[in-house]
Amino acid sequence: MKLIENWFSERYSDNLQLSFRVKDQLLSVRTDFQRIDLFETFDFGKLLTIDGTVQLTEYDEHIYHEMITMLPFYAFGIKSDSALVIGGGDGGTATGLLSLGFNSVTNVEIDSQVVEVSKKFFPNLSSAFKDKRCNLIIDDGIKYAKNSKNKFDFILVDSTDPEGPAEGLFSVEFYHSIHDALKEGGVAVTQSGSPLYQPKAIKLANSGMKKVFKHVYTYCCFIPTYPSGFWSFTMGSDSDLDFQKDVRHGKYFNSEILHGALKLPQFVRDMIE
């Protein structure tokens, strides 16, 4: 008889938390940038947190990764030549891009430890890092983007929230850098947080990208292990939408979500207009 239950709780505010019962804590490490913890949960498989915030779980990471890669890809008809991922040290975004047929994926992650943890505990998710088409660079994505000109068809900002190390990834200056790092008509996308609990992220991303790109769209999806269960992404380009007809589906994304995710609830609409 086991008398002790272990739970990991993420506090969404002082007054609200989601708790996962865990079988075991597999890792806890403080890196130069942040604290990384890894749990084996009962309901969601392995769960990775950074600074106490759920980054991904084995059972629902596909939603985030499909939505950050497939939706912009099919909404703009992006050329599957060269992509840049900023952040995304778990490898899920890079792996998604390779499976969409990208010839070259550059992944710039600031914290090598995130990569090492993912390689060890999420081998499928991080499989891009073993692929010749993927070039992993451990460096500051802001600096890297600033020094890149006219190089990428697709830039994906797969960051933590706009507090702490990722704050600069929500600045207008950074959006100028990624604009200039894109080839003409290229597309940038950033995760932009929970509309309910992180209005700052969605407002910074949407208003900041509008200062730089001709066309900016915010879209949403459901992610059960992220705060409020509801998440946003914001994408921008100087080209406009060009919805593709021939769309591969994932476990969450499909040709319906390609259109439906862009249709926003009124309270989200009010935040970005």
Next chain:
Amino acid sequence: MKLIENWFSERYSDNLQLSFRVKDQLLSVRTDFQRIDLFETFDFGKLLTIDGTVQLTEYDEHIYHEMITMLPFYAFGIKSDSALVIGGGDGGTATGLLSLGFNSVTNVEIDSQVVEVSKKFFPNLSSAFKDKRCNLIIDDGIKYAKNSKNKFDFILVDSTDPEGPAEGLFSVEFYHSIHDALKEGGVAVTQSGSPLYQPKAIKLANSGMKKVFKHVYTYCCFIPTYPSGFWSFTMGSDSDLDFQKDVRHGKYFNSEILHGALKLPQFVRDMIE
């Protein structure tokens, strides 16, 4: 200095729970049918639970109530004459229907205590019960529907989950009753649970209504205080969709959500096809 914190937790499974910090418990009563608790929370205002399950909170009830009333109303162009609400003892659904202009709303709730609690603690939400256009009947909705023929333009099943007292509200026999209680071409809608945590509800509702109605559609929305944050509704009619152009928006629902909510993620699509 307050040393004790009080929390209400809803267990979504043995291994997952969402917890709300509460200022006070305002009520706890066992009725003939179920247990009702009411908390004053920090983040969501008043929170009503039935048998330990969140039914509504002051701050996000509008999402559920807008989505169960407005979406079918504008998607089918329902005549705003007579509606029947089964369950919905908090009054939110009836109040929503009155604000859409319905001339007559019959609300059949099995548990008078739910009505009393809502009248006392949610006076705005339950305001329909003071309106002459609303006829509140304390009775078994299954029996009531069975005895009604060709009477309503719109029937809304605003029930708890398909376990316990509400189980019969997910049966094919019941769907036959509401089909026959509708006027020709009328529309029925039922809440059909969290696609992630209550696959039984969505499957029963969708497959059951398809046995009875010519056209059946499931749609989804985001509700932060319900399990997984993601919720479904299923609606059926012998008429097909007739999307209205002139659409009033709520705080969540708008003319975009009218179309977007019907566009389902692949895993939901797979459950109902």
